[in-house]
Amino acid sequence: DGGITQSPKYLFRKEGQNVTLSCEQNLNHDAMYWYRQDPGQGLRLIYYSQIVNDFQKGDIAEGYSVSREKKESFPLTVTSAQKNPTAFYLCASTMGMAFTEAFFGQGTRLTVV
Amino acid sequence: AQKVTQAQTEISVVEKEDVTLDCVYETRDTTYYLFWYKQPPSGELVFLIRRNSFDEQNEISGRYSWNFQKSTSSFNFTITASQVVDSAVYFCALSVNTGTASKLTFGTGTRLQVTL
Numbered sequence: 001d002g003g004i005t006q007s008p009k010y011l012f013r014k015e016g017q018n019v020t021l022s023c024e025q026n027l028n029h030d031a032m033y034w035y036r037q038d039p040g041q042g043l044r045l046i047y048y049s050q051i052v053n054d055f056q057k058g059d060i061a062e063g064y065s066v067s068r069e070k071k072e073s074f075p076l077t078v079t080s081a082q083k084n085p086t087a088f089y090l091c092a093s094t095m096g097m098a099f100t101e102a103f104f105g106q107g108t109r110l111t112v113v
Numbered sequence: 114a115q116k117v118t119q120a121q122t123e124i125s126v127v128e129k130e131d132v133t134l135d136c137v138y139e140t141r142d143t144t145y146y147l148f149w150y151k152q153p154p155s156g157e158l159v160f161l162i163r164r165n166s167f168d169e170q171n172e173i174s175g176r177y178s179w180n181f182q183k184s185t186s187s188f189n190f191t192i193t194a195s196q197v198v199d200s201a202v203y204f205c206a207l208s209v210n211t212g213t214a215s216k217l218t219f220g221t222g223t224r225l226q227v228t229l
Binding site: 030044051094 | 117119122146148150155156157158159160163165204208210211212213214215216217219220221222
């Protein structure tokens with residue numbers, strides 16, 4: 001079955017550590033996205049990538065980094081510079097056209113301990 | 114800048130009741146798309162519908178219907194004869210033209226609880 005796989009489902013991080021969230025898709029989609037979800041705030045865009053080796057900042061990119069070395073993969077690193085990283089992170093992908101519907105993974109819940 | 118407002122934070126209904134989820138949007142773009150997504154407890158968002166800014170026809174899909182009114186910048190979602198399986202968080206979202214990407218601006222979501 002085609003879809004988006006995010007791992008791990010739950011992640012705990014100590015303050016000052018970097019952590020990387022995995023996102024893999026087998027839908028052959030060109031564009032991939034990372035969103036952050038906080039209670040009562042909906043989803044906010046962190047980074048997105050339209051093609052391999054290219055990515056753009058979203059609305060809340062500070063403290064995060066991404067790479068897009070393969071079409072199928074778009075990992076997100078939450079760095080120690082992110083002041084409030086505890087949140088639910090969702091990865092999504094779309095076909096390489098504007099306005100197409102997004103397919104989402106099941107998310108990673110990151111908690112800072 | 115784009116903005117989506119879902120004023121209803123939580124709605125509780127008894128099974129078989131009809132329920133309407135409100136969505137109001139703001140954009141200066143003349144070409145845009147509106148979406149509704151459902152987020153069940155498992156966490157992933159499930160696509161429900163997409164509507165472009167030039168098509169104001171209402172749409173019905175089974176128990177679901179959508180009412181798009183450009184005059185009031187609203188894109189409301191109605192569930193007829195609600196069921197317990199409809200319990201979820203529902204998000205309205207807006208997309209404007211950004212090349213080949215389909216970036217979404219989300220509302221804050223409406224949590225729907227359907228009880229027996």
